[in-house]
Amino acid sequence: MILGIVFGGSNLEWTQPYWLFLIPVLAILFWRYSRSKGQGERLALPEVGQVKMGLSPKKWAYRYANWLPFLGLISLVLAMAKPQEIVHHQEFKGEGIEIMLAMDVSPSMLSLDFDPNRLEVAKELAVEFVKERQGDKIGLTVFSGEAYTKCPLTTDYGTLSKLIKELSPKNLEMGTAIGMGLATSVNQLKDSKAKSKIVVLLTDGSNNRGDIDPMEAAELAKTFGVKVYTIGMGTEGMVNMPIRKKLNGDYLFAPVPSDFDESLLMQIANYTHGKYYRARSKEELKEIYKEINQLERSKIDVITHMTKIERFRPFLLVGLSLFVLYWVLMLGWVKPLP
Numbered sequence: 314m315i316l317g318i319v320f321g322g323s324n325l326e327w328t329q330p331y332w333l334f335l336i337p338v339l340a341i342l343f344w345r346y347s348r349s350k351g352q353g354e355r356l357a358l359p360e361v362g363q364v365k366m367g368l369s370p371k372k373w374a375y376r377y378a379n380w381l382p383f384l385g386l387i388s389l390v391l392a393m394a395k396p397q398e399i400v401h402h403q404e405f406k407g408e409g410i411e412i413m414l415a416m417d418v419s420p421s422m423l424s425l426d427f428d429p430n431r432l433e434v435a436k437e438l439a440v441e442f443v444k445e446r447q448g449d450k451i452g453l454t455v456f457s458g459e460a461y462t463k464c465p466l467t468t469d470y471g472t473l474s475k476l477i478k479e480l481s482p483k484n485l486e487m488g489t490a491i492g493m494g495l496a497t498s499v500n501q502l503k504d505s506k507a508k509s510k511i512v513v514l515l516t517d518g519s520n521n522r523g524d525i526d527p528m529e530a531a532e533l534a535k536t537f538g539v540k541v542y543t544i545g546m547g548t549e550g551m552v553n554m555p556i557r558k559k560l561n562g563d564y565l566f567a568p569v570p571s572d573f574d575e576s577l578l579m580q581i582a583n584y585t586h587g588k589y590y591r592a593r594s595k596e597e598l599k600e601i602y603k604e605i606n607q608l609e610r611s612k613i614d615v616i617t618h619m620t621k622i623e624r625f626r627p628f629l630l631v632g633l634s635l636f637v638l639y640w641v642l643m644l645g646w647v648k649p650l651p
Contacts, residue, residue: 324399325624332394336387343383381639388632392625400620410609411450411466411507413498414439417516419457419489420482420564422546424517425553426571427595431517431546432480434595440474442513442602452501453477456494458486458522466501490523491516491574495530495541495581503537510537511587511609515544519574531581541585542605543578546592547571 327333416439422432443451450466451473464476495514502510512534520527534541552571555564575591582589588608592598 326397326399326621328395328397330394332390335390339383339386339390343379347379378639378642381635381642385632385635385639388628388635392628392632394625396624396628398622398624400622409449409507410446410509410511411452411502411505412446412510412609413452413454413466413501413512414442414477415454415456415460415494415498415512415514416477416480417457417489417491417494417518417546418455418480418482418485419518420487420555420558421489421518423482423555423564424547424571425566426548427546432482434598435515435546436477436480438595438598438602439477439515441599442606443470443474443477445606446470450507452498454494454498454501455480455485456490456497456523457482458488458490460490460493460497460523462497462501466505486522488522489516489518489520490525491518491520491577492525492527492530493523495527496525496533499530499534499537499539502539509609510539512539512541513544513605514541514578514581515546516578517545517547517571517573519572520577527577527581528584531584534581534585539585541581541587542590543582543587544590544592544598544601545573545575545578546598547573548593 416435418432422435423430427434448468450468451470452462452466453464453473453476454460455463463480464473467473491514494516495512498512498514502512531541548571550571551568553566554569554571556567556569557565559565575589579589581587588605590601590604592601
């Protein structure tokens with residue numbers, strides 16, 4: 314029977330654990346040996362007061378060298394117990410879903426009606442959405458006045474999450490090119506053989522830039538069987554928004570009416586058999602991602618493979634090395650001690 318023992322967070326199993334019972338026996342024997350040796354070396358001397366004498370390196374080595382074979386025996390016992398590291402590998406099989414996140418990163422996404430702003434909240438909840446998926450390929454498209462694929466379809470959720478966290482309006486043209494953002498996302502999915510292909514498009518503005526009309530992009534999505542979930546982000550009324558860029562690169566904020574083309578987002582969603590959502594707060598956006606997560610579930614079987622890696626060799630080498638060191642010290646250096 315294999316006994317599983319976990320040391321320091323790494324999985325280590327001892328396949329012959331009964332050898333470990335020798336360790337306390339060796340410890341008791343070594344303690345008794347050290348004690349008897351210490352008593353045998355005592356000399357009766359007249360009381361002449363306390364005399365402090367420093368130990369030379371040879372005398373110091375002679376006194377403590379006996380620890381080496383003891384520690385060597387401990388290492389050999391650990392090797393005899395045959396430690397193995399258990400490594401688990403997961404394999405995903407089944408009908409996965411391929412998802413492109415199309416995120417608006419225009420300067421208006423820095424508006425302050427969300428804490429700290431719309432973009433930071435959108436990034437945070439997108440990362441949470443990614444973490445909830447299992448076995449699905451997910452990619453990332455960003456758009457402002459232009460659009461590009463930030464991350465192609467991948468199951469490397471760690472890298473994807475890192476790229477989402479790095480999003481900002483910097484180095485992109487001003488504006489909101491919804492059609493370009495959607496078309497770029499569809500281009501990543503058009504050749505996919507997945508049972509379900511979806512785009513989650515989040516924006517807070519109206520289409521005012523780009524060479525592709527949003528409904529043309531929606532028609533393209535429908536042609537390739539891509540379902541589009543659209544999310545309109547922002548509160549109603551006056552909102553502190555960036556109105557222009559200052560010389561130092563920061564944005565100047567001022568109260569501006571919050572508005573976006575809700576009708577367009579509804580048309581895109583309906584035309585592609587998706588759904589439109591309105592997010593007026595972080596809580597609403599969180600619930601939207603939760604609902605999409607429930608609507609688009611994958612049928613994935615998780616197969617776990619276990620690999621056992623022998624780890625007795627380091628203990629064996631350490632044990633033998635300590636014995637060699639002991640004999641080198643005692644025969645080659647300490648032994649000639651007068």
